[in-house]
Amino acid sequence: MHIEIVNGHVIDPQNGLDQQGSLYIAEGKIIGMMQAPDGFTADTSINAQGRIVCPGFVDLSARLREPGQSHKATMKSETKAAASAGFTSLCIPPDTSPVIDSPAIVELIEDKAEKCGYPHIYPIAALTQKLAGTELSSMHALKKAGCIAVSHGYHALQDLLVLRRAMEYAASYDLLLIYCPQEAALSNKGCAHEGAMASRYGLPGIPAAAETIALVQCMELIEQTGCRVHFQGLSCARSVDLIAKAKIAGLPVSAGVAMHQLHLTDQDMRPYDSHYHVIPPLRSQQDKDALLVGIQNNTIDSICSDHQPHDVDAKLGAFPETEPGISALETVLPLMLRLVEQKNLSLTQGIEKLSTEPARILGLNAGGLAVNNVADVCIFNTRESWEINAKTWQSRGLNTPFWQDTMQGKVTHTLQGGKIIYLAER
Amino acid sequence: MLEIENLQLNSQGKLRHFLSIEGLNKDLLTEILDTAESFAGASEQSIKKFPLLRGKTIVNLFFENSTRTRATFELAATRLSADILSMNIATSATSKGESLLDTIRNMEAMQVDMFVVRHSLSGAAHFIAQHTAPHINVINAGDGQHEHPTQAMLDMFTIRRVKKQFTGLRVAIIGDILHSRVARSQILALNMLGVEEVRVIAPKSLLPVQVEALGVSVYYDMQAGLKNVDVIIMLRLQKERMNSAFLPSENEYFKCFGLSDEKLKIANKDAVVMHPGPINRGVEISSSVADGAQSVILQQVSNGIAVRMAILSMTMNGNRGAE
Numbered sequence: 001m002h003i004e005i006v007n008g009h010v011i012d013p014q015n016g017l018d019q020q021g022s023l024y025i026a027e028g029k030i031i032g033m034m035q036a037p038d039g040f041t042a043d044t045s046i047n048a049q050g051r052i053v054c055p056g057f058v059d060l061s062a063r064l065r066e067p068g069q070s071h072k073a074t075m076k077s078e079t080k081a082a083a084s085a086g087f088t089s090l091c092i093p094p095d096t097s098p099v100i101d102s103p104a105i106v107e108l109i110e111d112k113a114e115k116c117g118y119p120h121i122y123p124i125a126a127l128t129q130k131l132a133g134t135e136l137s138s139m140h141a142l143k144k145a146g147c148i149a150v151s152h153g154y155h156a157l158q159d160l161l162v163l164r165r166a167m168e169y170a171a172s173y174d175l176l177l178i179y180c181p182q183e184a185a186l187s188n189k190g191c192a193h194e195g196a197m198a199s200r201y202g203l204p205g206i207p208a209a210a211e212t213i214a215l216v217q218c219m220e221l222i223e224q225t226g227c228r229v230h231f232q233g234l235s236c237a238r239s240v241d242l243i244a245k246a247k248i249a250g251l252p253v254s255a256g257v258a259m260h261q262l263h264l265t266d267q268d269m270r271p272y273d274s275h276y277h278v279i280p281p282l283r284s285q286q287d288k289d290a291l292l293v294g295i296q297n298n299t300i301d302s303i304c305s306d307h308q309p310h311d312v313d314a315k316l317g318a319f320p321e322t323e324p325g326i327s328a329l330e331t332v333l334p335l336m337l338r339l340v341e342q343k344n345l346s347l348t349q350g351i352e353k354l355s356t357e358p359a360r361i362l363g364l365n366a367g368g369l370a371v372n373n374v375a376d377v378c379i380f381n382t383r384e385s386w387e388i389n390a391k392t393w394q395s396r397g398l399n400t401p402f403w404q405d406t407m408q409g410k411v412t413h414t415l416q417g418g419k420i421i422y423l424a425e426r
Numbered sequence: 427m428l429e430i431e432n433l434q435l436n437s438q439g440k441l442r443h444f445l446s447i448e449g450l451n452k453d454l455l456t457e458i459l460d461t462a463e464s465f466a467g468a469s470e471q472s473i474k475k476f477p478l479l480r481g482k483t484i485v486n487l488f489f490e491n492s493t494r495t496r497a498t499f500e501l502a503a504t505r506l507s508a509d510i511l512s513m514n515i516a517t518s519a520t521s522k523g524e525s526l527l528d529t530i531r532n533m534e535a536m537q538v539d540m541f542v543v544r545h546s547l548s549g550a551a552h553f554i555a556q557h558t559a560p561h562i563n564v565i566n567a568g569d570g571q572h573e574h575p576t577q578a579m580l581d582m583f584t585i586r587r588v589k590k591q592f593t594g595l596r597v598a599i600i601g602d603i604l605h606s607r608v609a610r611s612q613i614l615a616l617n618m619l620g621v622e623e624v625r626v627i628a629p630k631s632l633l634p635v636q637v638e639a640l641g642v643s644v645y646y647d648m649q650a651g652l653k654n655v656d657v658i659i660m661l662r663l664q665k666e667r668m669n670s671a672f673l674p675s676e677n678e679y680f681k682c683f684g685l686s687d688e689k690l691k692i693a694n695k696d697a698v699v700m701h702p703g704p705i706n707r708g709v710e711i712s713s714s715v716a717d718g719a720q721s722v723i724l725q726q727v728s729n730g731i732a733v734r735m736a737i738l739s740m741t742m743n744g745n746r747g748a749e
Contacts, residue, residue, distance in 0.1 A: 196640075198634075198635075199634035200639070202573070204571070205635065272552045313525070317553060318526065318548065318549045319549040319553075320549070
């Protein structure tokens, strides 16, 4: 299949491209930029006039709910949603059911993804068996089976001795640890940011220290073990400072936030609306501002969706008993464009945070549009506006606080490995 | 906040659900107090029963145990001629794994008119009000650590009866503010009714973060906090707070934050002592103060019936107005 994408505005942060131009694709790879290679004839020609052509987005954390929770969503429904939102690579956290702690589960996930026509799925291996925090998983075998990193899911590992050994072991195989810092004793079953809002509504709070203490402990162990760590889902201003210091000290760390943390604070929560229930919680305006500065000065490297689709029942109940998480894949691009509109980011920076940087952190051959790269491409229209409703929404999880909002920015084409996996209906 | 207001009031601004003090206004609170006053006056002249809610069925849905709140709601409903059914769900349906919504749907199917809800989770009453059939009224009898608005209203009623007005009053609320839904409702109501100052007195471990934002001044000791105070509200201290490291011991707590005769003397001479009950004698309050001349603790209990009658009849009327 030979595809040409012509007349688009090509933005590729990896190779410093920001210009009108064309892309030529054959056998799953980019074989020419700007000028058609000799003798190239396209089977399909995409006219990208007035649209942005950029590397496909790479998501460091998207829960697809399979295996084990297909009542919430399926690999099929969620990869379809991902493709429609411009994502060409998805990392799956290990807290599936069963947990991703054996090569058989990895194989199962890869098989399913293949069948859905969405091969670029990257399982993240559990750091400990069953994520129980006591015995190490077979990290080497899991890496061989295709796991791209190791992680402990939502929570910090409670036993620091186990964490130390796990990090030493991961470092021996140069495995990246993706770590969500959250000290369980301090989060203490909380469900909202410990601040004026939680106090007013009587919601059990999670203090910022629950995040920063776990962060500092892990950093000390990075110093000790040399393990590469990506801190995922940061939410507090103090965390940004700590990451900046660690980077200056030369520690092998990177950091990421979920897109919703750059848009919502605890003040935006509609009282007891469970769609705002996320972990880490929506924090204060000051925290949000600090995260934005961290994004601008590259203290924070990447933005992920932290996609967590839920069934209706999971969100029906008194706020503290509902399940946390937002169905987020499809709002990532419009929310990124909103940051551009608000002059918090340039369009190039936005694409960098969604594609180039996560690909770099994972060591993937993705996130750029150079010749010989795998042809993972996203084409989008920055001006098209659409309303989030049952007609436009692809994910099985309807749990978004942005439901019925008007969003600006829509993907028109997504190519994965040179195949068109999404084409917007016209 | 808009949602809470819309949820509680009908299009004419009348009460339809009674979920929280937040979202109400001074006029409404005053109307509740005035209505309660007329019921109380009549009761004192030995007219105890009114035909206002004849043919209506009220269900006490108590997902958490309670004695006095449930009893006063039962009496209030009976005195308004309603039928009342008390369900102690803490020990029935939900322990069999039924969801909150299923319990509500089942009760709705029994053609009831009103739910009085107590639940251990904040926001439970709001959730039920949002999801129940439109003809059903919901009254919050305490949700988690959020609000206990009928308790706050009976406290306001008691204060008004003794002090005649709210203007100029200094009120101190003492004890476990962090876990207290009563305190949150009281703070909101007192500020709405225009008192001079609301103080909270507690160790930091029993205060919610940024508690000042609720509209209070914060004191960590009784000596300073009780000065010039007209109304003292003691909160119940749950014994399990000691085990979860909020406090060292009952003994130390009583020494620092318990209300004794000596500490009572720091407040204004005519200060009244209140407590939502049940009281722990010797922990947050000494027996001599609880039973002393300045205590209005038992008046609070009797006033609870009149105030709850007012709230039951007003919300039921609010629904009629909306139809």
